[in-house]
Amino acid sequence: MYGVLLFWLAGIVQPGYGEEPDDSASIAGRTGAEVESRDSLIDKRLAQEKATNDVAFMLTPHRPNYFLPVTYNSTINTDVYKGTTAEDLDLDNVEIKFQISIKYLLLNNLLNQPVDFYIAYSTLSYWQAYNKYNSSPFRDTNHEPEAWAQWNTDWEILGVRGKLMQFGIWHQSNGRMEPISRSWNRVYANIIFEKGRWGFGIKPWYRIPEDEENDNNPDIERYYGHGELRAAYKQKDHTLTFMLRNNGRTSNNKGAVELGWSFPLYKKLKGYVQYFNGYGQTILDYNHSSNTFGMGIALSDIL
Helix, strand or coil, X not given: CCCCXXXXXXXXXXXXXXXXXXXXXXXXXXXXXXXXXXXXXXXXXXXXXXXXXXXXXXXXXXXXXXXXXXXEECCCCCHHHCCCCCCXXXXXXXXXXXXXEEEEEEECCHHHCCCEEEEEEEEEEEECCCCHHHCCCEEEEEEEEEEEEEEEEXXXXXXXXXXXXXXXXXXXXXXCCCCXXXXXXXXXXXXXXXXXXXXXXXXXXEECCCCHHHCCCCCCHHHHCCEEEEEEEEECCEEEEEXXXXXXXXXXXXXXXXXXXXXXXXXCEEEEEEEEEEECCCCCCCCCXXXXXXXXXXXXXXX
């Protein structure tokens, strides 16, 4: 699915309504043409995943997998290295950004209920590949294992249709040593719904408290806030995506926005353009505002 679960956590776009969708078991038994003509893109994605869950040597995409060989950061963070051996590191504004994200259906029909349990791992890296002077270091890599329970929902309000609900736990860290080590843990809910060609996801979270002596980013919620909104719009083979975070404060307001566009190139391969502005592009940059534009390819899209 990030697979079926909107951008972060999935694909959540709907091209238009026809008949009411069947349950995922009956969808999986139909041909691709039948699914294409009758169901939302979320239902189609669920059907595709169901058809491959028991295939050996296959892992399912979670969030989008992409490779951006040209990523320009006009406000690259050098202040974070002050007082370290890397203080004089001369960072390039152009780097490579890529994300690898997979998930695995561990249990289905949990406790004889229509609830599935997933585990996933995502890694997001910023690689100074063109910085030969400094031996092309990885500027930062975020490691994000997570686990969640998921079930389909069936509600409709004013033409808005609820599709999925998830409850999970989520770890994020950069795997570095002090003083540039960063990490935190969250529990979250993820509500995914759709209307027409639009899909939306609301993902509130709660940070699991840490001991003060072990907390290397105690003010991270001032920049990430307590949740995020994602949206997607699909027109044929083109998909526009949107992410918004905000700390909700009237004074000292902080947040971030990310825009994406994927478009067809060749067979399954898609081009991908991404723009990010704000705080928390990586966990190392959680309190640093970045302005980044990248171009490359999407190896697996949100849908």
